[in-house]
Amino acid sequence: AQKVTQAQTEISVVEKEDVTLDCVYETRDTTYYLFWYKQPPSGELVFLIRRNSFDEQNEISGRYSWNFQKSTSSFNFTITASQVVDSAVYFCALSDTNYGGSQGNLIFGKGTKLSVKP
Amino acid sequence: DAGVTQSPTHLIKTRGQHVTLRCSPISGHKSVSWYQQVLGQGPQFIFQYYEKEERGRGNFPDRFSARQFPNYSSELNVNALLLGDSALYLCASRLGQHQETQYFGPGTRLLVL
Numbered sequence: 001a002q003k004v005t006q007a008q009t010e011i012s013v014v015e016k017e018d019v020t021l022d023c024v025y026e027t028r029d030t031t032y033y034l035f036w037y038k039q040p041p042s043g044e045l046v047f048l049i050r051r052n053s054f055d056e057q058n059e060i061s062g063r064y065s066w067n068f069q070k071s072t073s074s075f076n077f078t079i080t081a082s083q084v085v086d087s088a089v090y091f092c093a094l095s096d097t098n099y100g101g102s103q104g105n106l107i108f109g110k111g112t113k114l115s116v117k118p
Numbered sequence: 119d120a121g122v123t124q125s126p127t128h129l130i131k132t133r134g135q136h137v138t139l140r141c142s143p144i145s146g147h148k149s150v151s152w153y154q155q156v157l158g159q160g161p162q163f164i165f166q167y168y169e170k171e172e173r174g175r176g177n178f179p180d181r182f183s184a185r186q187f188p189n190y191s192s193e194l195n196v197n198a199l200l201l202g203d204s205a206l207y208l209c210a211s212r213l214g215q216h217q218e219t220q221y222f223g224p225g226t227r228l229l230v231l
Contacts, residue, residue: 102174108160
């Protein structure tokens with residue numbers, strides 16, 4: 001069965017600290033995609049990154065970076081030099097070929113609430 | 119370009135009532151999915167529609183139903199509301215029916231009293 005685990009429920013850091021959000025996934029598929037979304041207090045899920053199972057290169061986008069390791073089924077997200085505006089709930093999600101009877105439906109973790117204090 | 123839009127933004131209903139939530143996808147996107155997010159949890163998949171047909175269904179009771187219209191907008195209907203249906207209902211759109219990125223709307227907050 002497919003599953004996404006975000007073991008960190010809440011993290012609190014001081015501005016400018018680096019922070020890593022952990023994500024571990026389970027799937028039997030060899031072809032799958034992993035995502036990170038940000039949910040600010042307004043509630044809307046904001047897309048951050050999509051990575052397919054065949055691309056294990058790490059990715060950097062500004063202060064954000066992602067580390068994908070198939071050997072440990074992990075897809076961790078690091079924010080460098082955190083800012084107050086980074087405060088939100090962050091969700092890791094998995095889509096494979098047959099969840100809910102079709103492709104691409106997302107299985108979310110429970111989220112990690114990040115608080116960045118000035 | 120406009121993103122995914124949803125209406126209404128907030129809704130209060132009583133147990134046993136029926137509710138209809140609406141979603142308009144990003145222009146050019148043909149697939150709409152619905153998710154339920156209970157407070158403190160991650161979103162749970164309810165339905166996926168593509169080209170007006172149901173293509174996927176999550177583990178939700180038959181009280182939940184949906185449809186997609188020729189303009190690709192969608193409605194989610196919930197009958198015989200229970201207290202446990204109180205949640206944020208999120209609509210997401212994507213180009214096709216495969217594993218493309220899904221873009222989410224602002225959600226409808228439903229409170230059942």
